[in-house]
Amino acid sequence: MLQRVLKTLEFDKIVEQLLDHVSSPLGREKAEALAPSVDYAEVVRLQEETDEAAKVLRLKGNVPLGGTHDIRAHVKRALIGGVLSPQELTQAASTIHSSRMMKKFINDINEEIDLPILAEYAGRIVVLADLEESIRRAVDEGGEILDSASDTLRSLRQQLRSREARVRERLENMIRSSNAQKMLSDAIVTIRNDRFVIPVKQEYRGHYGGIIHDQSASGQTLFIEPQAIVQLNNELQAIRVKEQQEIERILAELSVLVAGSGEELLEITAVLASLDFMFAKARYGKQIKASKPEINDNGIIMLTQARHPLIPGDEVVSNNFSLGKDFTTIVITGPNTGGKTVALKTVGLCTLMAQAGLQIPALDGSEIAIFSAVYADIGDEQSIEQSLSTFSSHMVNIVGILEKADSDSLVLFDELGAGTDPQEGAALAISILDEVYSRGARVIATTHYPELKAYGYNREGVINASVEFDVATLSPTYKLLIGVPGRSNAFEISRRLGLGDSVIEKAKTYISADSNEVENMIASLETSKRLAEKELKEAHDTLKDAENLKKDLQQQITAYYDRRDELIEKAKDKASRIVEEAKTEAEQVIKDLRRMRLENGAQVKEHELIDARKRLEGAAPERTPAKRGASQKPANPKLKPGDEVLVTSFGQKGHLVEQINEKEWQVQIGILKMKVDEKNLQYVAAPKQKETRQVATVKGRDYHVGLELDLRGERYEDALMRTEKYIDDSLLAGYPRVSIIHGKGTGALMRGVQEYLKNHRSVKKIRFGEAGEGGTGVTIVEFK
Template sequence: MHMKILKTLEFNKILAQLEEFASSVLGVEKIQNLVPSSSLDEVKEMQNETDEAAHVLRLKGHAPLSGIHNIKPHVKRAEIGGILNSVELMQTASTIYAGRSMKRFIEGLLENEVDIPILEDKASQIVVLMDLEKQIKNAIDESGEILDSASEALRSIRQQARRSEGKIREKLEGLIRNRNAQKMLSDAIITIRNERYVIPVKQEYRAHYGGIVHDQSSSGQTLFIEPQAIVDLNNALRELQLKEKQEIDRILAELSANVAESAADLNHLVGVLTELDFIFAKARFGKEMNATKPKINDEGIVRLLKARHPLLPIDEAIANDITLGEEYTTMVITGPNTGGKTITLKTVGLLTIMGQAGLQIPAAEGSEIAVFKEVFADIGDEQSIEQSLSTFSSHMVNIVDILKKVDHESLVLFDELGAGTDPQEGAALAISILDEVYQRGAHVVATTHYPELKAYGYNRPGVINASVEFDVETLRPTYKLLIGIPGRSNAFEISKRLGLSETVISSARSMIDTESNEVENMIASLEKSRREAEQEYKEAHDYLINSEKLLQDIQKQMIEFYERKQKMYDDAEAKAAKVIEKAKAEAEEVMAELRQMRLEGGTLVKEHELIEARRKLDEALPKLDKGVDPSKEKKQKREFQPGDEVTVTTFGQKGHLVEKIGADEWQVQIGIMKMKVREKNLVFIKAEEKKETKPLATIKGRDYHVKLELDLRGERYEDALLKVEKYIDDALLANYPRVSIIHGKGTGALRTGVTEFLKHHRSVKRIRLGEAGEGGSGVTVVEFK
């Protein structure tokens, strides 16, 4: 994909934001080289790896990626025999530790059965170099200083050096505490010059201390002298310091050689950690944007749901639904300037290349993008001073270049197509260019303010008009995309709102031809219809949500009721059985005693009388009906039919089948409630009884079916009141205690009329507006006396 296009769509700004989420310089370098892929498999793989990392962040909130360094130059120098310094070795150990931590982190997730196959594969490639890490950390601390524990020889040398240094300080402190020192010394301090301990002596007293002069002050009045008394001690200390350096060099050389031995593993480790840092940076970036993983296809289908421009603040960006590639492959967005057309255009292009680069996109779940081989864009005012080109000429240079390369695997974005020249010629050129690109099979989104292109979408298949909504009341664009509706200029409405005389506006209207007026009126009508449809859809959707919630609550309560009922039944049965068993045991004892008495005393109680008494006692045991057991029912020999009476085994209730709604599922009417029930939980009782057809004049009785609600939405006022009157009579005949009348919210006129009628009806006990779960103020609930 051409780098100029990526810059035009501001992909470079996306990468700059993405860099902030990288944990290492290696990750930043990887991000800087990121470009979109045109391979479907590669794009899917990149999206999957980002999604896995996002899943890990949702579970754990982080990933241990700190401490990664670019140690490849260090490793290379060690390989050719170079000696690494302590900081470079410490960075090597830190990187080894980061790899070990990341491997342990991912393995912990796998133990908890988290499905992350891509990250699992990355972790399996991490080589754990524990011995090398331990060797380095035993010799060097985190700040890069060589530890005494690096070797026994180094510990011994440093111990001797500290003792020698102590002796030197002791002698020098004796000198500066001498009673003449205040007179002979510039300051009573011990300092270091040329790595040897010295004291500051005034010029005139240099002979008193003897020794070696190592430095003097800028004025020459103070000499930094190494007194003769400590020259030998300083020499001994210097020898120890040289030995220390030699031992440190030996230790660094040994550690560097160990690094060289593991060069291949270290280079591979850096590569894997770079990939992991890059993957988690993409996931953290997506989390910051509230982004989601899009579905990927190679069929040219773009379906962006609630899509936002990623470079705009989340609380300011307007979310739009944008679709392309199914019913139409070309979208022409018309309307006035500053309305948001260009932002919409850039959103489509930028989200497409972000998706093809493996980044999640700021859109709702279920969004989908296509993988295009090329994305072309001609956006913005690109006057070329160097080439002495006008705006129009600059645009045409871009368009000519696009037309040379565009094909059926391309996405083309045109901003203000045909602008910068005579309107009539510009519109004709725009139509011709769109036709050419469409015929090549490319997917196109174009913006224009030419009115001639408003009819373009109606005259050609596969093309649709769109516009960006403008609020005439506030004189501001809403930035909301309206697909299927061409844009209006709104010039007359805006002028009127701003105070332009009605006379001037009327005169201007008269100058517009009838055809243009008809188009504008058609657009206005479409906009009005769309707003009304959206409002009605919202009300219907809210009503559906509330109904489903109410149904779920009722079903839950029914299940709890029957479970509680069964438990109480079981408890009562068990209690009764226990009482009878106790009585039976007592009776057995009595019978045993009677037999004994008969044997001993010759009582007249006969054996068959005892057996009969025991039989009667057995029959006294409770035999409770526990409801229908589906496993014991005979196999159904007939297929269910709507209207059949059945038993719902899960509830132990009888109902009637309304209709079949799936392969093995029925809608069942139980009392006033309807619910979905699987066929395996239904037991047939009897078929629907065929009722004789009654004459039209027959009075409707209790068997006449009357709905529990009356829907008046869309009815005229007079017709609605007639229907209410008839419905109330029918409901009373059906002996309903309560019904609902749906009149909608609207202007409130229909609700007022219905309320007034019901207030004066002799059979109405009470009326009220519906609650939140009943439809709110759009419904009136009526209770009868």
């Protein structure tokens, strides 16, 4: 990407904001080098990295990246035999600790959610706990060598403390003497050149003898090492030399250990740099409320509620953008300060951010294409040094763009053709747009020229857009209207500001009829678009309410059927218990009758007892388990108004009012009328007709009953009850054979009916119907 374009689109400011979120110099270095990639696979990988980091931040809030340092120079010096300072060793230990904590953190969270990229980074971290422990044992956090670094160092420091105590004791005895009050400037023991001294007045310099190490600025005080402690100070100095030699030996030894793990330390540093950079991008995305875009390589940009990331959140206006699918060029028209340039920069900046692996300030589901180059000619770049006018400066940029733009380019033109004669500028703008469009580039251009308003109507793949302006408040709304060209608001604004109507009306006479027609058309388009958007929102809200209502109804219907089945089962259980009790009591009565007959010779016949028991057994209700949904929807007969139907999508019965078209009927359910697709209707029964029924006085062959029974649409239990009654009626009518229509479906109803018929004492044979009799949807019953 051209650096000039990155600066024009303010990508450098994005980098500056990103730097506020890094945790270490390693992350800062990578953030400062941030640049868009043109490789599709690399961009996808970068987006996945940022997305994984964002998931971790949502779950944990933060990551243990503190204490990471850039130790690459330290390690490289150790590898060539250099001796590291205590501070450098401390930084190495701190970085090792940070890597160890980060590895554990990633491994722990990877058990909760799948994080393949972070897991890969964690796998590259080598745990150097022994090296960290060796450094911690020898050097503290402040970079001081600890006594525990070696036994020799501990012994030397014990000697130093002992000698220092003796020297201080001798000097304190001197400054507490009776003459010290007048000979010393102050009764203290201090240090000069690593040797203990006392402050002596100039006139008493010869009293203590020894060595003068320093004097005050006025020369009135001399810092003298008395002769009496010179030897003790010499001994102290000798021990300090040995201490320093031991410290240098310890540092050299630790440096060798660092060099031994040099390659691992460099790898750890590289991994921590990448992790810091990943989480910096995720934290920045969280700050600007960004989301991960879908990445494609076919030139399609689809941004939903996209915002310019550099405009404060309480001021920015979000917009939808679509480019590359139905059209490849957008021409935006509208007034100055209306938001055209911001819209242009939003698309360009979101593209650069996405290609750099940053999440974009838009809603989830937004899509960004990978472009090999982004070109932009935005703003007044008048060059005083080159003595170029605004028009010339823009034209230099445009010439450069036309030399390189191709089908993999995104081209952004701001105020195309501005700065010169309007007629010539408009002609140049159209020609330039044609040229870039013909190369297959994705183009967004802003302009003031009215000639370009018709550009989108005359060319396939080009669409007009505008920024909305509120004439009532004389201010832009910054909303982008795709498909509607901008219109001049000069007359309306002038009238609002107080310009006389006579002046405005006269001005309108100078506008051509074509221009007036175009302006009126644009105004109509704007009104229609706003109305369509309002109606779309209302339709969406209504659909959402209807879906919620449908869901509630389905839940209530399900609860109703469950409760009904539960009550039926309870009633059957109660009835069964009553009958069982009656049977038990009757059995006891029969036993008593038999006993009485045997004992007393009562004339009770055996077959009468058997008949009584059979009648009791027949009184017990037959239990049939409730099987909701067991009956299968049969094929609908030809529906007609008035038919009773089941609306399967609601589980409610209703009546057909009228047929709306080939696929839809108007159905009345209770007091509600609604349109229902025919595939969601199940035929139940024809309209009930008033009948004059004749009661058969004598049952037999003249008993009125049909030769077939239609069970389609019946619930399972009701169908079996009707079958039982129908068989009895057919036997009374003396039919040798009848047909039972149960339909095909899943076969549940068919199996239930045939199972009942097989066990009926009067049924001789059952079979499926022939092809002309209804096939497997009909069972033919022959009686004995």
